[in-house]
Amino acid sequence: MNTAEGFAEGHRIDAAGARMGMWIFLFTEVLFFGGLFLIYTVYRVRYGAAFLQGGRLMDTAHGIANTVILLTGSLTIALSLALLRKGKRGLSLLAQGLTVLLGVFFLAGKYVEYSAHIGHGLYPASPVLLGMDKGKILFMGLYYVMTGVHALHVLIGVAVISWTILLTARQKITPRDTIKLENTGLYWHFVDVIWIYLLPLFYLIT
Amino acid sequence: MAQQEIALPNISYRTYVLVWIILLALLAFTVAVAELHLTGLLLLTSIFIATLKAGFVAIYFMHLREEPWVLKGMLFFVLFMLAVLILLTFSDEWYREG
Amino acid sequence: MADTETRPEAPPSFYQRQGRSGVLLSWLFPTDHKRIGIIYLTAILSFFWVGVVLGLLIRFNLIAPGRFIAERTYNSLFTVHGVIQIFLFIIPGIPASLGNFFLPILLGAKDVAFPRINLLSLWFYLLGGLLIVLSVFIGGGPPDTGWTFYTPYSIRTTANVSLALWGVILLGFSSIFTGLNFLTTMHRLRAPGMTFFRMPLFCWSLYATGWLQVLATPILAITLIILILERFIGIGFFDPLGGGDPLLFEHLFWIYSHPAVYIMILPAMGVVTEIYPVFAQRTIFGYKAIAFSSLAIAFVSYAVWGHHMFTSGMSDTARILFSFITFLVAVPTGVKVFNWIATLYKGAIRFGTPMLFALSFIFLFSIAGMTGLTISTLSLNLYLHGTYFIVAHFHYTMFGGAAFAFFAGLHYWFPKMTGRMYHEKTAQLAWLIMFVGFNVLYFTMFLLGLQGMPRRYFQYLPRFHTNHVISTVGSWILAVGLIMMFGNLIRSIFKGQKAAMNPWGGTTLEWQIPSPPPAENFATLPVIERGPYDYSRKK
Numbered sequence: 132m133n134t135a136e137g138f139a140e141g142h143r144i145d146a147a148g149a150r151m152g153m154w155i156f157l158f159t160e161v162l163f164f165g166g167l168f169l170i171y172t173v174y175r176v177r178y179g180a181a182f183l184q185g186g187r188l189m190d191t192a193h194g195i196a197n198t199v200i201l202l203t204g205s206l207t208i209a210l211s212l213a214l215l216r217k218g219k220r221g222l223s224l225l226a227q228g229l230t231v232l233l234g235v236f237f238l239a240g241k242y243v244e245y246s247a248h249i250g251h252g253l254y255p256a257s258p259v260l261l262g263m264d265k266g267k268i269l270f271m272g273l274y275y276v277m278t279g280v281h282a283l284h285v286l287i288g289v290a291v292i293s294w295t296i297l298l299t300a301r302q303k304i305t306p307r308d309t310i311k312l313e314n315t316g317l318y319w320h321f322v323d324v325i326w327i328y329l330l331p332l333f334y335l336i337t
Numbered sequence: 338m339a340q341q342e343i344a345l346p347n348i349s350y351r352t353y354v355l356v357w358i359i360l361l362a363l364l365a366f367t368v369a370v371a372e373l374h375l376t377g378l379l380l381l382t383s384i385f386i387a388t389l390k391a392g393f394v395a396i397y398f399m400h401l402r403e404e405p406w407v408l409k410g411m412l413f414f415v416l417f418m419l420a421v422l423i424l425l426t427f428s429d430e431w432y433r434e435g
Numbered sequence: 436m437a438d439t440e441t442r443p444e445a446p447p448s449f450y451q452r453q454g455r456s457g458v459l460l461s462w463l464f465p466t467d468h469k470r471i472g473i474i475y476l477t478a479i480l481s482f483f484w485v486g487v488v489l490g491l492l493i494r495f496n497l498i499a500p501g502r503f504i505a506e507r508t509y510n511s512l513f514t515v516h517g518v519i520q521i522f523l524f525i526i527p528g529i530p531a532s533l534g535n536f537f538l539p540i541l542l543g544a545k546d547v548a549f550p551r552i553n554l555l556s557l558w559f560y561l562l563g564g565l566l567i568v569l570s571v572f573i574g575g576g577p578p579d580t581g582w583t584f585y586t587p588y589s590i591r592t593t594a595n596v597s598l599a600l601w602g603v604i605l606l607g608f609s610s611i612f613t614g615l616n617f618l619t620t621m622h623r624l625r626a627p628g629m630t631f632f633r634m635p636l637f638c639w640s641l642y643a644t645g646w647l648q649v650l651a652t653p654i655l656a657i658t659l660i661i662l663i664l665e666r667f668i669g670i671g672f673f674d675p676l677g678g679g680d681p682l683l684f685e686h687l688f689w690i691y692s693h694p695a696v697y698i699m700i701l702p703a704m705g706v707v708t709e710i711y712p713v714f715a716q717r718t719i720f721g722y723k724a725i726a727f728s729s730l731a732i733a734f735v736s737y738a739v740w741g742h743h744m745f746t747s748g749m750s751d752t753a754r755i756l757f758s759f760i761t762f763l764v765a766v767p768t769g770v771k772v773f774n775w776i777a778t779l780y781k782g783a784i785r786f787g788t789p790m791l792f793a794l795s796f797i798f799l800f801s802i803a804g805m806t807g808l809t810i811s812t813l814s815l816n817l818y819l820h821g822t823y824f825i826v827a828h829f830h831y832t833m834f835g836g837a838a839f840a841f842f843a844g845l846h847y848w849f850p851k852m853t854g855r856m857y858h859e860k861t862a863q864l865a866w867l868i869m870f871v872g873f874n875v876l877y878f879t880m881f882l883l884g885l886q887g888m889p890r891r892y893f894q895y896l897p898r899f900h901t902n903h904v905i906s907t908v909g910s911w912i913l914a915v916g917l918i919m920m921f922g923n924l925i926r927s928i929f930k931g932q933k934a935a936m937n938p939w940g941g942t943t944l945e946w947q948i949p950s951p952p953p954a955e956n957f958a959t960l961p962v963i964e965r966g967p968y969d970y971s972r973k974k
Contacts, residue, residue: 147405148548148623154408155615155649158415163653165419166687170661170672172423173430173683175380191368198364206357209348209398216347256669256677265678272670272677276661313400320399324391331383335371407622418650418737425738425756426686432750 146310153314157321160284164325167277171332174269181266186336188253189274193244194334197237201285201323204233208292208316218306220299227296227312230319234289241282245275274333281329284322291315346403356397363390446953448854466550467954471557472536473852479532480921482523482564483838487917489516494876494910497903502894509893510579511594515571517582518599522606523564525837526695529702530613530648531560533844534641536852538617540945540952541635543626543961548619552612559609566602570595581891583688586673586681590665597666600659607652607659610698614648617641626944628963635943635967636725640705643729647694647701647736655691658684685747689740697736699833700800701729703840704771707793710847711775713941714790715782718968721774728767735764745816754813761811768804772797787939788862792843795870799835803828806881821891824884830877842866842920849924850938854950855931861923869916875909943967 175182211226252259253271260268295315298304304312367386371379395401401409449469454461465471493512496504504512535553539546547553571577578599580589589596621642625634662684664670671677673684712719719725741749741757775797784790806828810816819825849857879902888899895903937946944961945952 145548145623148619150404151408151622152549152552152615152619154404154411155618158411159611159615159649159653161415161419162650163657165422166654166657166690169423169426169687170683173426173680174672176427176430195364195368199361202357202360202364205360205394205398206353209353210350213348213350213353255664255671261677268671268678272672276664276670276672280657317399320394324394327390327394328384328387331367331371331380331387335367335383336379415650421738422654422690425741425753426690428756429682429686429741429749429753432752433748434750 144308144310146313149310150313150317153317157317160321164277164280167273167280168328171273171277174266174273175332178264178266178269181264182270183336185267185270185274186333188248188271189334189336190244190247191334193240194330197240198326198330200233200237200240201326204230204237205320205323207233208319212309212312212316215299215304215309215312216306220302220306224296224299227292227299231289231292231296234285234292237285238282238289241278241285277329278333281322281325284325288315288319288322291318348397348400352397356393360390360393363393446949446955446958448949448951449954450951464554465557466546466554468535468539468546468550468553469852469952469954471553472532472534474557475527475535475560476532478561478564479524479527482519484921486516486520486524487914489513489519491910491914494907496893497895498907499903500895500897500900504893506893507576507579510581510891511571511577513891514578514581515567518567518578518603520833521582521695522603523560523567525699525833525841526610527560527606527613528699528837529706529841529844530617530641530644530698531556531609533706533841533848534617534702535613537848537945538620538638538641539624540948540956541638541943541967542621542624543629543944543957543963544620544624545956547616548623549616553616556609556612556616559605559612563602563605563609566605567599570598570602573598583692584659584662585688586662586665586679586684587675589662590674597663600663604656604659607656610648611652611656614645614652618645618649621645626961626963632723632726633963633966636708636719636722636729637702637705639726640701640708640729643733644698644701647698647733651691651694651698651737654687655695658687658691682744682747682749685744686740689743690737693740693743694733694736696829696832697732699837701732703796703837704729706840706844706847707796708771708775709941709943710789710793710843711778712968712970713847713939714787714793715779715784716940716970717778717782718966718970719774720777720780721770722966722968724770725774728770731767732764735760735767739764739811742811742816745813746820758811758813758816762808765804765808772801786863787846788857788859788866789843789847789939791863791866792839792846795866796836796839796843799831799839799873802878803831803836806831819884821889822884823880823888823890826890827877827880827884830880835873835877845924847939848945849927850934851945851950851952853928853931854934855927856934856938857927857931858923861919865916865919865923867916868919869913872909872911872913872916876906876913877909879903879906879909942969 207226207230211223211230214226215223248254248271254260255272255275260271292315295304295312298311363386367383367390370382370386395412401412449467456464462470462474465474489512492504493509493516496502496509496512535547573595575593575595578584578589578594578596579592580594580596584596584600621631621634621638625631661670661672665672665674665677669677670679672679673681675681708719708725739757739761741753742761745754745758786794806824810819810825810828846857846862849855883899883902883906886899886902888895888902934950936948936950939946944967947961948956
């Protein structure tokens, strides 16, 4: 496929190229999280029993609730794009707003969860944790790092969607030029996919 | 004048909602499977179901279905490489003495 | 600075056009790929010299047994030397400077796919460099872990490890975004008629490199972030005291750092592949073989990292597997060498400076490659790991290979970037001195390694003395050659003779636009009807 689409005579948008760039960025994120998944896999195989015990320290209901929140957030942002394409700017803004709200709920939930664990003395290098066996220490460490890095990505996503809300309201994102919203959607869906994998790894080990 | 090159076709709201329902169903399924206490197979089964979910998100929500083969090929390549890295690491992990 | 050509209707060069912002802002926040390339080039070569000085200090310490420099300082010397030469010189090296400048032009495009992300890459590079420099001077002192940051020492040492790590992480993101940009550029911005198989082979090498940058670097990023977390909150993934495994750090580190060496060498091979057809005035032999071999090298390079860990305690199964796969990666490299030589066969060879560097590249990289086969042989590696044999091997690959190719590209594209010619005789002499100095400096290290001299040792037994003296003298000869080369290039920027549009008789697109190029590169969209190395129609 060879094209001259990007040869800027006048102002032309190469939406397919912009999407490709976003996908490649997501590939880097796959490898970024992939390193963490590699570490998890190694230690899970090595300390299987301890990981099972670690799983009991987790609040499964919380994990499931968080999954529902993020899955719904994927729906709302996908709808926001479809709505905007059909010219329904107001509804699109509503859908984007809902996505932000869901993201904030997720983060609030994480705060509650972490506080509970920290309250029980379960945080990196805590005396309580260091008194446990190796596998448990590693499990909790992986829990904090993996869900923490993920939560950071959720936070960034919330900020970026807030920005697309502004741009949509100001008609800088229009039904004919939705690329910024499309790429933001791609990022948000990716964050959802990571959580889809984190759920069984931490919350559904019994 | 701004043009959209290779604009993605419009997807119906219904499709998105349907996929969402499927995802929630798969979530329920994952939780149910976890209750079965499969231990050894649990990790693989849960990863498998998670991959199904991820697939739905990628194909429908992320519009991978409508993207050209170049992009689909890239994604498969990336996932393949990640698998290679994990597998090769395990050539050490599984066979280490002591 | 450099002038445009003297025709009155010629557009101003990219050095001069400013747009709406003033001169300062247009050079602080450029989005023109050529300006970005020039800024990268200046920064990269400056850091190279810092690394050279550190290297000279290391060699000076080793000129006699016994100690001149304190142990911890010596450890910091080779650590910072490695970090700078690897992360600030040779990895960004060709892609960020020559790649940025020439990729769009070679494709017939106005710029890269994402010019503002290109600017972001540049700023990440500069900030990363700043953090590394800071880590040398403030507080706990420069890192003393080796550029490999092995745990648990890197977790325990009070040196400025975390600051340097943040710098490296930023540099990693710079590299990632450059790769992302180049990949998208090649997929989307080729001129009409330029299929993938009509792209110049330098572009193919940047394509393969792009996939390495994009997929390998993120693993380094997360690993170093975890290392920082280990130092600050005691996570414990790589620390036995926290239940972790230092060997896992080594795996993750080398999962990046092996593909990284191919990030260093693939663009270098791409540069010399451009030079051979021009300086033999013949089309390249085996275009598709060279293109596919770049992809093959990139692909296989992901699967060989364990050969850095043969003595670390890995399983026998892993060691045999990695040794075998490492042998495989030599095959596509050999394919390239044979195609280059076939390109030169019966060509009208001119020994201009770019060609001298490009030819010596084959010689030096072949030594590198063959000694690479030696140390990928598991049984031999058990003796040679951690000795000067390794040090010699990687300097032949990175310096004799990648850096010499970089210098080849600098001379080859100098007239296009500056509009002037360097002084040819001085350049040739500089090359000769560098070539002699390089081999005296580094070949001796093979002998030292075989004799059993360990690396990263600040002193040694008397029986190694003679070879160390020879090696250090070699470093001085090399330094003289480098000074001569840089002096020539810098002087020629200001005082060199005006260069023609196509002084070498090349056939790729950059030789059809003015020297230096105007901001938009091409006045009209080029339409491509043939391959990039068509010498059949030469007048």
